[in-house]
Amino acid sequence: xxxxxxxxxxxxxxxxxxxxxxxxxxxxxxxxxxxxxxxxxxxxxxxxxxxxxxxxxxxxxxxxxxxxxxxxxxxxxxxxxxxxxxxxxxxxxxxxxxxxxxxxxxxxxxxxxxxxxxxxxxxxxxxxxxxxxxxxxxxxxxxxxx
Amino acid sequence: xxxxxxxxxxxxxxxxxxxxxxxxxxxxxxxxxxxxxxxxxxxxxxxxxxxxxxxxxxxxxxxxxxxxxxxxxxxxxxxxxxxxxxxxxxxxxxxxxxxxxxxxxxxxxxxxxxxx
Numbered sequence: 082x083x084x085x086x087x088x089x090x091x092x093x094x095x096x097x098x099x100x101x102x103x104x105x106x107x108x109x110x111x112x113x114x115x116x117x118x119x120x121x122x123x124x125x126x127x128x129x130x131x132x133x134x135x136x137x138x139x140x141x142x143x144x145x146x147x148x149x150x151x152x153x154x155x156x157x158x159x160x161x162x163x164x165x166x167x168x169x170x171x172x173x174x175x176x177x178x179x180x181x182x183x184x185x186x187x188x189x190x191x192x193x194x195x196x197x198x199x200x201x202x203x204x205x206x207x208x209x210x211x212x213x214x215x216x217x218x219x220x221x222x223x224x225x226x227x
Numbered sequence: 228x229x230x231x232x233x234x235x236x237x238x239x240x241x242x243x244x245x246x247x248x249x250x251x252x253x254x255x256x257x258x259x260x261x262x263x264x265x266x267x268x269x270x271x272x273x274x275x276x277x278x279x280x281x282x283x284x285x286x287x288x289x290x291x292x293x294x295x296x297x298x299x300x301x302x303x304x305x306x307x308x309x310x311x312x313x314x315x316x317x318x319x320x321x322x323x324x325x326x327x328x329x330x331x332x333x334x335x336x337x338x339x340x341x342x343x
Binding site: 085094095096097098099101117118121123126129130133137162175177180181182184185190191193194197198 | 229230232234236256258259260285289290291292293295296297298299300302303304319320321322326327328330331343
């Protein structure tokens, strides 16, 4: 691929289960870029979570856009929805002590999972929609210049 | 969100009883759509204080945090009833299960000594 970057965009209607299609495409792209199966699975899992949330919380017919930016050493994926948005700072981190008492209903796991699986996560959310921007690097993140 | 009959996630659960143990072979997606069926199928065995409930993930094609959360609920409930939940053949989903802390409430042999 050299230094030339690649942009790929897939728009999907907010229909349950359709996220498998762009996710399969991005898994193939990650593999072709040289991501190990484990790292490609991290991308798949984070993207699954982001897409499912985008579809689930879209309360209109507007498409969910998945935009991928691939460079020689990184993959950035944006999931854009036009739902009612949320305040990311209001989502609590999971309380594992509480979880062991009351179970998985303690919440906060989806966002926690995404954060844990990608190297960089940015969330822009407002009343007209949300953009979840996830980056994964081929090199260890400590060696990637800011 | 809307539904489509041909895109809908599916989950098939096969029950294999063996004395104090019952194994459920999961085949398909553990997703928002299938979690209610997943809960309904396993819950009666928790209620009847089954000693050991095994979830075999070999045939799982997709998981979401809500599905993992359901498994965590089951493990906590089983423990309170004096039983135990074990997850087997978690394979590529090990890291996601670890991140959600499943190993804190259930037996996950593949996650023993796991370093994410």
